[in-house]
Amino acid sequence: MTIQALGERIATVNDILCSLGVLVWDSRTMMPSGGAVSRGFQIATLTRTARDLLASDDTLRLVESAEREAAKLPADALDREAVRQVREAVEAHRRVPGDVIERRAAVRARANAAWIEARARDDFSTFRPYLQETVANTREYADALGWTGHRYDALLRLYEPGETLERLRRLFAELRAGLKPILAAARARPNGAGAILHRTFPVETQRDVALGLARTLGYDLSRGRLDGTVHPFEISFTREDVRITTRYNETFLRPALFGAMHETGHALYEQNVDPAFSRTVFATDLLGLYAVGGTSFGAHESQSRLWENHVGRSLAFWRLQFPALKERFPEALGDVTAERFYEAVTTVEPGLIRTDADELTYDFHIMLRVDIEAALIGGEMEVDDVPEAWRKAMKDGLGLDVPNDRLGCLQDIHWSSGMIGSFCTYTIGNVMAAQLFEAALASDDAIAAGLEKGDYAPLAGWLRENVWRHGRSRSREQILVAATGRGLETGPYLRYLAGKYGA
DSSP states (O other), rough: OOOHHHHHHHHHHEEEEHHHHHHHHHHHTTTGGGGGGHHHHHHHHHHHHHHHHSSSSSHHHHHHHHHHHHHHSOOOHHHHHHHHHHHHHHHHHHHHHHHHHHHHHHHHHHHHHHHHHHHHTHHHHHHHHHHHHHHHHHHHHHHHHHOOSSSSHHHHHHSSSEEEEEEEEHHHHHHHHHHHHHHHHHHTTTOOGGGGSOOOOOHHHHHHHHHHHHHHHTOGGGGGOOOHHHHHEEESSSSTEEEEOOOOTTTTTTHOOOOOOOHHHHHHHHHSSSSTTTSSSGGGGGGBBOOOOOOOOOHHHHHHIIIIITTTHHHHHHHHHHHHHHSSSSHHHHTTTTTHHHHTTOOOOOOOOOGGGGHHHHHHHHHHHHHHHHHHHHSOOGGHHHHHHHHHHHHHOOOOOOOSSTTTTTOSTTTTTTTTTTHHHHHHHHHHHHHOOOOOOOHHHHHHHHHHTTTTHHHHHHHHHHHHGGGTTSSSHHHHHHHHHHHHHHHHHHHIIIIIIII
């Protein structure tokens, strides 16, 4: 069967991308800084190899033959969907010259190393030439892919298929209008508990606690591991090897705990994709050239934000988990109750760092970045304008003065990784998480009962059935409609936030 031969070709592409992922993981966790240039070439070579194999004339012929076979199958057959997805990716990559792909890949490791140095030294000029190169390459890439509304739409399609800047702006307008009164109400009654998290917490103990929380939520350590990094991330090399990272700060506990829970949400998605999808198109982002089982980056973020916020930032969770945490940090938390700790982790206080932001201000950080990215790619802004644009947006959105670029435009890894177009997926994930969580609770009383007693299996089971197992075989909207009866909407998210912070 040609469909089977095409599947074998995609399995080979997946193997290359998983190998590429190992190099990326190492570059962000253990690689010495001196290896950045060589690693950039290695990553570029593997990326070009995967792209060339996918876009080859032989693969196109396999697709054409497989389409004839697939046409004889039922309309809802998975093989038909697999062939359709391969066709879409092959056509897209054949439109993009190979040297454009290689240049985009080659700059990533060098840009990442430069970003780490620039961030540490608070020196935007160190990162500027790499960001300029990245933006230029990305504009060229977007033009090759093709677009009609806005050049940024071509990049959104890589991370959130079907999304456009026009629709995002409507979504953001709804969120800004809905979030502002909730944020105002929360800020009118400060609780002062946030200082609890800024005590002394030995890093080695933080690591043990973070690993324990990941295990508690269901992370399978026989198929994963936890490491430290500058910027937390999850990465999978098939569902059998899914790794997470978090960030440690001896005088600030929140990043380690909630970074670990956030990345655990990503990992649970990847570890629970249908085993039959391993090394197939349904566990491979052929368009973006990633080995990933989540159907979109927004769907992926919905799982990390669901476990981090709806579960991990709940009073029920900390009533159960806090006694053990207090035992591990008796000096820092000896005078704290579970209820007071919950107040600390749900403190609403606008800050400069996105990854440390509370639930109510988080989306303002995302909307700022999307606005800047779209302007950069559209040509309305140049790289030299980014620091000042960032400062102005933070002042306008959250009333904060940005004292330096390390706490401003140098804080995120995404631009050094070439992931322009991906920031919107965090807010899409927030909205989708609330929609899924609301539907899960309404579907089975055992889920809420389980959360109250520390049994997270019922919730995980619902998510496995309705989200995780499908991998990339269903779109974000198909998953949402099947699970909740509706496409993406802001109502559940705003209701959740109003109930938690507005009263």
